[in-house]
Amino acid sequence: MDTAIQIVVSGLTLGAMYAVSTIALSLVWGSLRMLNMAQGALLTAGGYAAYTAVVTLALPVWIGLPLAILVGAVIGALMYLLVVRYMLGRPGFETNVIIGTVGIALILENLVLRLYGAYPLQQPIGLPDGFQVGATWVPWQNVLILVVSILLMVVMSAFLERTRAGRAIRATAQHQRGAMLMGVPVGRVYIQVLMIGGALAAISGIMLSTITTLAPTMGYDPMLKAFIICVIAGLGNINGALFAAFALGLFEAAVQYFLGVRFGFPALLLLVIAALIWRPYGVFGRRKQARL
Amino acid sequence: MIAGLRSTARADWLTGLVLLAVAVALPFLFPSRYVVGQLTLFFIWATVVSQWNLVFGVAGIFSLAQMALFAIGGYVTGMLALYLDVSLWAGMFVGGIVAILLSLLIGLACLRLHGAYVALLTLAVAQVMYLLIITDTECFMKQGVTCINFTGGTRGLARFGDFGFRDWLPYSLVPLGTYFLALAVLAVATAFSIFIIRSPLGLAFQAMRDNPGYATARGISRFKYQLVVFAASAFFTGLAGAVYAGHFRVMGANVLYLSLLLFLLSMMVVGGIGRAWGPILGAGALMLIDEGLKELVEWRLAGLGLILVIFVVALPGGLAGALDGIRERFARRRTAEG
Numbered sequence: 028m029d030t031a032i033q034i035v036v037s038g039l040t041l042g043a044m045y046a047v048s049t050i051a052l053s054l055v056w057g058s059l060r061m062l063n064m065a066q067g068a069l070l071t072a073g074g075y076a077a078y079t080a081v082v083t084l085a086l087p088v089w090i091g092l093p094l095a096i097l098v099g100a101v102i103g104a105l106m107y108l109l110v111v112r113y114m115l116g117r118p119g120f121e122t123n124v125i126i127g128t129v130g131i132a133l134i135l136e137n138l139v140l141r142l143y144g145a146y147p148l149q150q151p152i153g154l155p156d157g158f159q160v161g162a163t164w165v166p167w168q169n170v171l172i173l174v175v176s177i178l179l180m181v182v183m184s185a186f187l188e189r190t191r192a193g194r195a196i197r198a199t200a201q202h203q204r205g206a207m208l209m210g211v212p213v214g215r216v217y218i219q220v221l222m223i224g225g226a227l228a229a230i231s232g233i234m235l236s237t238i239t240t241l242a243p244t245m246g247y248d249p250m251l252k253a254f255i256i257c258v259i260a261g262l263g264n265i266n267g268a269l270f271a272a273f274a275l276g277l278f279e280a281a282v283q284y285f286l287g288v289r290f291g292f293p294a295l296l297l298l299v300i301a302a303l304i305w306r307p308y309g310v311f312g313r314r315k316q317a318r319l
Numbered sequence: 320m321i322a323g324l325r326s327t328a329r330a331d332w333l334t335g336l337v338l339l340a341v342a343v344a345l346p347f348l349f350p351s352r353y354v355v356g357q358l359t360l361f362f363i364w365a366t367v368v369s370q371w372n373l374v375f376g377v378a379g380i381f382s383l384a385q386m387a388l389f390a391i392g393g394y395v396t397g398m399l400a401l402y403l404d405v406s407l408w409a410g411m412f413v414g415g416i417v418a419i420l421l422s423l424l425i426g427l428a429c430l431r432l433h434g435a436y437v438a439l440l441t442l443a444v445a446q447v448m449y450l451l452i453i454t455d456t457e458c459f460m461k462q463g464v465t466c467i468n469f470t471g472g473t474r475g476l477a478r479f480g481d482f483g484f485r486d487w488l489p490y491s492l493v494p495l496g497t498y499f500l501a502l503a504v505l506a507v508a509t510a511f512s513i514f515i516i517r518s519p520l521g522l523a524f525q526a527m528r529d530n531p532g533y534a535t536a537r538g539i540s541r542f543k544y545q546l547v548v549f550a551a552s553a554f555f556t557g558l559a560g561a562v563y564a565g566h567f568r569v570m571g572a573n574v575l576y577l578s579l580l581l582f583l584l585s586m587m588v589v590g591g592i593g594r595a596w597g598p599i600l601g602a603g604a605l606m607l608i609d610e611g612l613k614e615l616v617e618w619r620l621a622g623l624g625l626i627l628v629i630f631v632v633a634l635p636g637g638l639a640g641a642l643d644g645i646r647e648r649f650a651r652r653r654t655a656e657g
Contacts, residue, residue: 110628114631122381122434125438140620141617296444
């Protein structure tokens with residue numbers, strides 16, 4: 028029984044962390060057909076921005092956190108203005124944008140490395156204390172991460188379903204040229220989505236760093252896991268991503284417990300590959316009619 | 320059209336022979352150990368990039384597993400030598416064949432997918448390989464008091480010897496052994512990649528890119544052709560890995576670092592994705608840039624990133640594309656005058 032509780036607790040925490048990183052990726056892919064390889068670097072930048080605001084500038088947490096989230100959004104906007112804008116509508120957008128965002132990720136990573144050094148830093152923000160379930164200790168911080176991730180997911184779907192801006196994003200996702208002809212400012216939609224993606228990445232960076240540490244490459248691993256989750260959920264499917272994140276988090280926790288920590292990620296990958304052979308467009312993804 | 324093809328084929332052969340002659344002469348003009356070592360490394364990277372270019376630029380598979388295939392070639396060669404006393408010369412070909420097998424596995428799992436999905440899964444495969452190597456702590460073999468992990472773990476696989484040029488060549492010429500071996504592998508790999516690019520297989524890929532509907536209707540199977548190119552290029556990539564292992568006499572998980580993968584990606588992008596001579600141009604350019612930025616080593620990553628962004632935005636055809644553009648403009652002027 029204790030084993031089961033332990034697995035569920037660590038699985039839910041893993042799942043919640045994956046979920047937050049996954050929403051941003053899913054949103055950007057789903058609406059812009061753009062695989063953002065700078066997602067991990069944005070996540071790192073968010074975590075470090077919070078550290079700077081709270082430790083270096085000694086700002087209170089309730090100012091520091093929004094500031095860090097704003098930094099994420101600004102980097103997202105800059106990505107559009109300086110790079111993505113020039114690739115839009117040109118042949119090979121899907122692969123070019125992957126290479127371009129890899130370049131942005133390298134620049135950001137190098138900046139963080141030069142500004143803060145390679146040594147891991149301790150993120151000062153976070154809830155203290157926790158509570159006991161059976162023999163398992165559950166920190167409040169993990170509960171907070173779980174709540175925030177679900178909340179973000181709900182807010183994002185409400186935004187996409189119910190607001191004018193959300194409708195413009197969905198229209199662009201469905202048919203870019205059609206949306207343009209209907210008077211949707213597609214350029215503005217892109218910049219909005221990238222800003223929201225940057226802000227979400229910053230949030231997940233902050234949350235991630237509260238239970239691990241800050242390091243210049245901390246974003247890479249969560250990004251890769253988030254990618255895998257997006258793939259299994261069907262790229263761009265936000266609700267499916269939430270479910271897949273928790274399912275895979277629990278699966279990974281169980282594998283880590285029974286087979287050892289080093290087999291967590293390999294087992295995850297095998298499962299994903301098996302699932303993709305069975306359903307090439309993701310377990311929840313809908314097969315798109317190929318247009319020739 | 321046929322005449323055009325024939326003239327490009329002749330131009331390719333001429334370019335290849337000239338480059339080969341230059342490469343043979345270089346170590347005698349600049350006999351410093353450092354230059355020869357860097358050139359050897361250049362040949363190894365150019366081989367990998369030429370094969371990656373086939374997979375990505377020609378067959379349109381956005382695979383990021385290239386360094387995983389490279390690593391398996393090197394590791395298999397090293398392990399065979401260390402555990403079974405197989406010479407590196409024989410091990411090298413086993414390494415290449417194991418790389419083919421791995422590529423078939425990856426290909427069967429990933430090639431039914433498209434674009435971004437392939438990139439993600441292949442990147443994950445490479446990362447899993449990296450994690451399995453660096454978390455390998457179990458004792459596989461005792462050598463004296465030290466314990467050797469099956470894959471060498473974080474310390475890397477060492478003490479498996481080299482290609483044995485020490486026994487055949489005078490001391491001052493030893494580095495030239497791996498130099499010419501790497502050059503030979505690059506020459507064969509480049510000839511293979513140009514053969515594919517200009518062959519009916521290359522035309523099939525071009526057809527699939529330009530008009531997928533018509534190509535499929537004519538009975539061209541995307542999956543089959545992609546798998547063939549993916550596996551064939553894995554062989555040369557594995558060979559390059561084996562040469563790398565023999566050159567440095569050590570094989571470590573550092574070949575699976577993301578930064579190295581991106582360094583090679585930059586070579587492909589700068590040289591020109593899908594262009595026949597792009598990989599060699601790009602590898603040369605990036606090695607030179609890297610050499611020039613030695614003093615700014617702490618900004619190396621940002622420099623790479625900037626190069627990637629600039630090229631993909633401003634020069635998506637790369638250096639080879641720019642050269643082609645210049646040549647075409649001249650040719651047009653000539654026809655206009657004549």
